[in-house]
Amino acid sequence: MAVTDHVDLPTFIEGVKKRNPGQPEFVQAVQEVAEDIYDFIEDKEHYHSEQILRRIAEPDRIISFRVCWEDDNGNVRVQRGYRVQNNNAIGPYKGGIRFHPSVTESVLKFLAFEQTFKNALTGLPMGGGKGGANFNPKGKSDREVMRFCQSFMTELYRHVGADVDVPAGDIGVGGREIGYMFGQYKRITNQFTGVLTGKGLEYGGSLIRPEATGYGAVYFLLNMLKTRGEDLVGKTAVISGSGNVATHAAEKIVQSGGKVLTLSDSQGFIHDPDGITQEKIDWVKAHKTKRRGRIQDYVSEYKGATFTAGKTPWGVPCDVALPCATQNELLGDDARLLVKNGCKAVSEGANMPTDLEGVHVFKDARILYAPGKAANAGGVAVSGLEMSQNSERRSWKEAELQQLLLDIMEGIHTSCLTYGGVAGEPGYTDYVRGANIAGFKKVADAMLAYGVV
Numbered sequence: 388m389a390v391t392d393h394v395d396l397p398t399f400i401e402g403v404k405k406r407n408p409g410q411p412e413f414v415q416a417v418q419e420v421a422e423d424i425y426d427f428i429e430d431k432e433h434y435h436s437e438q439i440l441r442r443i444a445e446p447d448r449i450i451s452f453r454v455c456w457e458d459d460n461g462n463v464r465v466q467r468g469y470r471v472q473n474n475n476a477i478g479p480y481k482g483g484i485r486f487h488p489s490v491t492e493s494v495l496k497f498l499a500f501e502q503t504f505k506n507a508l509t510g511l512p513m514g515g516g517k518g519g520a521n522f523n524p525k526g527k528s529d530r531e532v533m534r535f536c537q538s539f540m541t542e543l544y545r546h547v548g549a550d551v552d553v554p555a556g557d558i559g560v561g562g563r564e565i566g567y568m569f570g571q572y573k574r575i576t577n578q579f580t581g582v583l584t585g586k587g588l589e590y591g592g593s594l595i596r597p598e599a600t601g602y603g604a605v606y607f608l609l610n611m612l613k614t615r616g617e618d619l620v621g622k623t624a625v626i627s628g629s630g631n632v633a634t635h636a637a638e639k640i641v642q643s644g645g646k647v648l649t650l651s652d653s654q655g656f657i658h659d660p661d662g663i664t665q666e667k668i669d670w671v672k673a674h675k676t677k678r679r680g681r682i683q684d685y686v687s688e689y690k691g692a693t694f695t696a697g698k699t700p701w702g703v704p705c706d707v708a709l710p711c712a713t714q715n716e717l718l719g720d721d722a723r724l725l726v727k728n729g730c731k732a733v734s735e736g737a738n739m740p741t742d743l744e745g746v747h748v749f750k751d752a753r754i755l756y757a758p759g760k761a762a763n764a765g766g767v768a769v770s771g772l773e774m775s776q777n778s779e780r781r782s783w784k785e786a787e788l789q790q791l792l793l794d795i796m797e798g799i800h801t802s803c804l805t806y807g808g809v810a811g812e813p814g815y816t817d818y819v820r821g822a823n824i825a826g827f828k829k830v831a832d833a834m835l836a837y838g839v840v
């Protein structure tokens with residue numbers, strides 16, 4: 388007779404904590420999902436008896452490796468690299484690579500777990516993975532970054548492949564790093580395949596991949612506002628971060644008629660009451676990706692703006708907020724302040740930027756709140772389209788890709804509406820619940836088809 392381990396939610400979370408000691412980010416991500424899934428599967432015994440959530444919260448495998456490289460002064464440096472392959476029930480593992488000193492196994496496990504649901508939401512056949520290293524590209528020369536990337540790929544190449552696991556960029560990994568890693572993969576394997584996405588257009592990259600995450604987060608925001616008969620015209624936006632996601636989100640807000648008031652980096656935020664225009668966004672993009680400077684330099688360039696050191700921008704009154712920097716950058720008190728100041732909608736460009744307390748503040752206030760796994764899925768979606776183009780050995784036109792991105796974001800929004808309803812509150816959507824359940828259901832049903840594996 389089968390023994391059904393049908394534990395309740397608190398016991399399940401206790402088990403996750405015990406099995407993953409010292410991994411708070413991973414436990415947080417699992418808890419946020421489990422709160423919704425437990426409710427959904429209450430009357431669906433097969434998900435319990437087949438231990439589906441327990442299995443999704445246990446990565447298929449975690450690869451950890453030494454990355455040695457030589458700096459410009461001839462010193463040998465040693466870093467730790469990882470690839471977390473969380474789940475490939477619906478397609479090859481897919482997810483970015485992060486180079487940042489804060490990278491730990493816990494951070495990459497939470498990102499790979501979230502990615503599993505996000506990728507399912509896109510409707511494309513992609514499983515969930517994430518990788519990275521505790522390497523800080525800041526202050527390193529191009530040659531140092533190249534040597535690090537080559538060394539990283541010298542181990543990673545044996546674990547990835549166009550139909551196995553397809554990494555891409557994330558914090559600290561942009562076009563430069565992807566180029567170095569793709570070059571090394573090609574050199575080692577003698578194969579030109581779609582093993583990475585976010586590639587340069589000259590060697591198999593897709594149009595609009597750089598823009599896709601930030602643009603997608605704004606498309607999702609527009610979809611949410613539309614349910615209340617609103618748009619972005621004349622609305623003020625507070626954005627954190629000043630990297631790929633933040634600058635492209637800012638660009639799309641401006642194109643949609645909104646006014647962007649802030650950007651930030653790990654040292655503080657700038658507030659420009661005149662609005663951060665397209666010309667100013669272009670300056671920030673060049674400053675961060677070419678000159679590799681700091682956001683505080685903005686105030687020397689654009690008078691009237693202020694820089695606040697060591698703080699996040701959530702105290703600046705706004706209509707909409709887009710956290711686009713990193714995990715846990717928006718805490719319970721920040722969420723309360725945003726709501727108090729009249730913020731109507733939050734769309735997460737970053738992964739898990741709001742802590743669990745903040746999530747509950749937004750839900751309780753009944754504002755429009757989109758979690759990263761739904762709102763920032765545009766990036767990985769266009770990565771999926773890059774994979775398709777590589778398989779076909781073709782490059783699709785920009786207009787076609789723009790339309791596909793719009794359609795995919797609208798589709799994710801519809802999935803959230805389908806599963807995010809709250810009893811007794813017609814018209815209100817809990818987007819966190821909707822995204823968690825829609826993502827879970829797709830992955831879970833594929834897992835059920837495979838039996839116990």
Ligand SMILES: NC(=O)C1=CN([C@@H]2O[C@H](COP(=O)(O)OP(=O)(O)OC[C@H]3O[C@@H](n4cnc5c(N)ncnc54)[C@H](OP(=O)(O)O)[C@@H]3O)[C@@H](O)[C@H]2O)C=CC1
Nearest residue numbers: 557558559600628629630631632652653712713737738766
């Ligand atoms: N790139 C993509 O396509 C996707 C990215 N995301 C998520 O979006 C977020 C941003 O990624 P992306 O824009 O690509 O990365 P970038 O490296 O381009 O930019 C990261 C930005 O976040 C800031 N930041 C990083 N760490 C911290 C920190 N601890 N505190 C405050 N600010 C910090 C950086 O500041 P500084 O320069 O000082 O480090 C920088 O402004 C991440 O959560 C990522 O996982 C999600 C989906 C896809």
Ligand SMILES: O=C(O)CCC(=O)C(=O)O
Nearest residue numbers: 482483555557766767770
């Ligand atoms: O494009 C990709 O594969 C990865 C994007 C990513 O890392 C993310 O969605 O968080």
